[in-house]
Structures are given as C-alpha cells and as structure tokens.
Amino acid sequence: MTSKYKDIMKQGLFEQNPVFMQALGMCPALATTTSAINAIGMGVATTCVLVMSNIVISIIRKLIPDKIRIPAYIVVIASFVTMIDMLMHGFTYELWKTLGLFIPLIVVNCLILGRAESFASRNSTVPAFLDGLFMGLGFTGALFILGSVREILGNGSFMGMQFSEVKLFAFVLPPGAYLALGILAGLFTFVSNKFSNKTKEKS
C-alpha cells in the first residue's frame, strides 16, 4: 500500500474518525446505537452508501457543473440509500424492521455529503473508493464501540447475549447516548494524542 493510501486509511479510521473526531452523522450515531448489532447494521449500511456514492461522484465529477453539484450529489446519495433500503427490506428483513426509520435518513447524513464534497469530487476513483471504505469503517467501528458500551451498561447484554442483571437503563435512553458518546470521544482523543505524541518523539 502506498503512503497516500495508508494516509487515507489512518485518516478514516483514527485521525479524522467521523464520529469521535469530526462529530459527523450524530443522529444515527446516537439513535441507532442502543445495541451493538443495530450499530453494526447501521454502520455497514452507511459504509455501502458512502463507498458507492464516493465512486460514482468521483467518476462523474468532471461532468457536473459547479452550480448544481450539491443537488447532483444528493440525487446520487438518495438513489444508493433507496437501493440499500430496498435490498435490506428484501434480504435482511429483521434488521430492516429494527433500523427501518433510520435507513432513509442516511441521505441526510452529513458524513456522506461531506466526503462527496471534500474528497470524492476532487480525487480519482481509487482514492475516493478507499476514502469511502475507511471513513465508513471508522464510522462503523465508532458506532460498534458506542453500541457495545450502551448495550453492556444499559441492558447487561452483548450482541443480544444476556450476561448480567445489572442494568443502568439510562444508557439505552437518549441521555445515556450523549453521556457514552462524550466519554468515548474524550477517551478516543486522549489515546490518539498519546499515540501521535509517541510517534512524533520517535521520529
């Protein structure tokens, strides 16, 4: 992997992590992370849309006049979201039932429009694909951590498996989502800073 691609990976997963560092896509990050499995479902659906929209937007970027780039991006993103919604409805019915409300809302996830505008529209297809993939994985990872913490603390279970009767119910409710997100974002930044300081010292 060339250093440019490695950089894209690092940016997406850690340095510019959509949830913990950029605070993008907060609505699904807070609302669907009541359990780890919901978080993975939402993360994977968003990653699929992000990868596909980044690829298409980078391919057609030179054809789109500057004035209509936002509506054009929205049409592309909304089409992929509708596709994912229909595919999930047909093939992963149980997950679709649980996440149904939030799938259409991926259209307005600012992470996707943000990456289209700041990266895909200025880069060729391969970097755009990688950016979509790693930003999506960073988003999924963050949602998974948040979902796991909330499920473990709030419901005494992990991935649906019950292991404790101690339930801090507030963590499943919206206030708990904010609390868990704040604490995790703080921890993530703390660890990232330590890590980057060490790397700097070494170099």
Add this chain to the structure above:
Amino acid sequence: MREYVKTGLVLMMITLVAGFTLSLIYELVKEPIAEAELQEKLRAVRTVLKDPTTGQLIIEEDRIPYDRESLEKYVWEPEGFEVVDGVLYTSAKIRGTVFGPAYKFDLVDDRVAYVLVGESPGYGGPVSIVSSFVVKDSEIVLSGMEVIEYAQETPGLGANISHEEVKDRYFPVDRPGLETGLKLDKTAGVSPTTEKELMDRRRREEGIIQTSDVMTGATITAESVVNALNLMYEFLSEAGVPE
C-alpha cells in the same frame, strides 16, 4: 441561457439514470420483499396460535399454514364485509385498519380461533400486528398478539414493542376486558404493579395493559397496539363474533 440549459440537462440525465437504476433494483427485490413479508406473516400466525399460558400450539402442527396456498384455505369472509384494496374494516371511532382477508381456524372442543391482521398509527408510521381471538359459545379471549412491522418506530424506544416481555403484556384478555376496551396503565391512571396476579386480573377483567415498566418513553407505540386490538375486537363484534 445556454449554460442554464446545459446544467438542466445534466441534472436531468443524472436523475434519469438514477430513476432507471432504481426501477431495475425494485424489479429485482419485489419478490424477495413480498416473500419476506409473507414469511413474517406466517411466522406471526404460528405464534398467535399458541396457548398464552402453556405456550403449546392450539392447533395440530400439520394444520399450521406454511405458504400462501395453505394460508388461503383458512380465509374467513364474514357476511356484510368485503375486502377493498386490502382493507377489511375501518372505524370512525378508532384510528387504524383491519386488513383482509381474516382467517378462521377450527380447534378442538368446538373452539374457533380468528386470526386478524391490522395496523394503527404509531410514532413514525404504522405499527402492524397479527392477533388471535379464541371463541367458544359466548366466550371470547384475546389469545395472542405478534408485532410484524414497526420499522418506523425509534430504535431503543418504540421499536422495543417487538420485545417478548412487552408483547406478552397484551394478552390474554377475557371478554369483560375486551368489552371495556383495552387501555394502557398510564391512560387508565393506575400505578404499575409487580404482582403478576394483579397484573393478570387487571388485564383480563378491566382491559388494563401494563407496559409502563417494560417500555419507557414510547407511549404512542404501545398505545397504537392497543388501538389496533380494540379495532379488531370492534370488527369481530360487528361481524357477529361471538354469537
């Protein structure tokens, strides 16, 4: 002027390609979606045909419908009602719909189970349920309820309606409870109880469904299931069940 035409044409091309691709995908998933919904309905029918106390099937295993054809054998067409655009019954008093067709299963001991599919508006969209009412002579019992669609309810709040511990709170309800009309404990103004016997008695005799302790912050979704069940009972009464 030329620039405007050009930008318009570009946007039109993008939307045309998007529309065409979506129509292709729709054609591809149309059948899997219909199949997934049918399987969900069949699963729900099986679930509601269980005894609410023992959990055993109240009908022989080989009579449980397993596909569209075997389900159609149990279609019930009450006199004076017809299915128009999939709708069997609506009411002026209760918001919601009973979908057609309704199903009727003859059980042992002259008992009959009526299985109905219906919906009522929830928080984000309709909440669809399948329910069974077991009738013997003049007695009627709401014997089972399964939620089949709640995709527009908020995950972690309204979507909790699919949890077993929540669904189990809605049945069984005897005739006095059904006649009074089902209502949530919050609406009825009673405090939630941890005594199972009291909870059962309130539900069976007064139609009080206690959900406030197992489903916090989502009264509208819990209420929508109550509405759908009340609508179904109203439909059965108007269809002359029980006689």
